[in-house]
Amino acid sequence: MLDADFFRRWMTAAAASVDREADRLTALDSPIGDADHGSNLQRGFAAVAATLEKEAPGTPGAVLVLAGRQLISTVGGASGPLYGTLLRRTGKALGDGAEVSREQLAEALRTGVDAVRTLGGAAPGDKTMIDALVPAVDALGDSFAAARAAAGEGAAATTPLQARKGRASYLGERSIGHQDPGATSAALLVAALEEAAGE
């Protein structure tokens, strides 16, 4: 079972991973975006880690709701509301139990991903974070490792796609041949789950 401490470790691991990979995310965001994805998420997840340490919410749901709110208040751009909504809605779907199973997390995460799809209007294949998140949620029922692998494959599979949402969509066919930075950071977030589980 996964307790509040697991979810704090998830967010801390995500913050560390975004910090390590910030330059790569920004480099991916240069040819098809505006070269700030890394620094924006770095700032946001650092604020999340700091807030969680200070406020120490007691349930898995409360950890994610607080983390999501913090992202919305700190990141800006599209990724702030999108990642913030993902965590906030996942947290709300987890309810107020002290512990949740991996299967319950998978179900709640699906609710969160659906909320992101509604907010951003993106569907699978549009070359967005959705392309990493949807396969990850499908695989999360099997294991954290399977979810990490699925998210990574989903992110890599965005390379040949033409962007239909977000800033990359302005480039039309010129967006083809570049891996989507949002799908890449989403894969980092999913990979951090496995790290938090210590598997």
Place this chain on the structure above:
Amino acid sequence: MRMLINVPETVVADALRGMAAAHPELTVDVENRVVVRGDAPVAGQVALVSGGGSGHEPLHGGFVGPGMLAAACPGEVFTSPVPDQMVRAAAAVDSGAGVLFVVKNYTGDVLNFDMAAELAEDEGIRVAKVLVNDDVAVTDSLYTAGRRGTGATLFVEKIAGAAAREGRPLEQVEALARRVNESSRSFGVALSAVTTPAKGSPTFDLPAGELELGIGIHGEPGRERRPMMTSGEIAEAAVDAVLTDLAPRNPVLVLVNGMGATPLLELYGFNAEVQRVLGERGVAVARTLVGNYVTSLDMAGASVTLCEIDEELLGLWDAPVRTPGLRWGM
């Protein structure tokens, strides 16, 4: 790349501190990143609030003052501000007559202003929103994020700001803002890529002797790369691109806007070509504005925005305005 900064992390805060020092008539909240006209709220007037990523100066903070915006929310460089800023701004400027959010059509700006509008309404503030999407380089379809908001933002903020100053009600100010946007189209050209402080190197590689047609204002490449063209050829490409989507029967406002690193000498020369092409295409010009108004950091290049107007819109355009970036009549 040499920049006149301390460290990349503080460029926005440093600029706000400098703005506060230069413009005592504005209230600049550096910590919370909100620029408000000093005499807000103004009784009986609708308040215009805008915002967006930094790096487009004087947009939006430089357009705060009587006759234009009541408040502006600067985000990080090229990154939408957060809802907390917009709610704070709305609360500071609302006189009870309501607040109009002027939002450029980018996914981030739209999402954050939407969230802010909900939160502000929870606090009892009446909020209307107008989306600016004038850039014809992006096809407005289900398969893109829709046309970008660029030069028309200045026309919307000036004309709706004048209407607000006349004491018109929120519904009317909103309808006017929408009409200005629908009557405006833009097209931009880049002669160099842009360097953001955080990255420190150009966001894309533009070889010498080439230019990008159909660029936005965030350093993203355009739709098409071509061998370098003359000012006259660029004017033809830009004006004709705008006229494919706007067929003005009435006179137009013209904005010949510099992207940040193109000297006024070149901009005025470019304007001469723009006016020539407009004349050849049978478009009458009512007013022209030339300068750096909706910029993209150190990008070289220019954009052309046309707005078809009638007497009401022209009267509101000519009405007095007093902001750091745009001032006449008072």
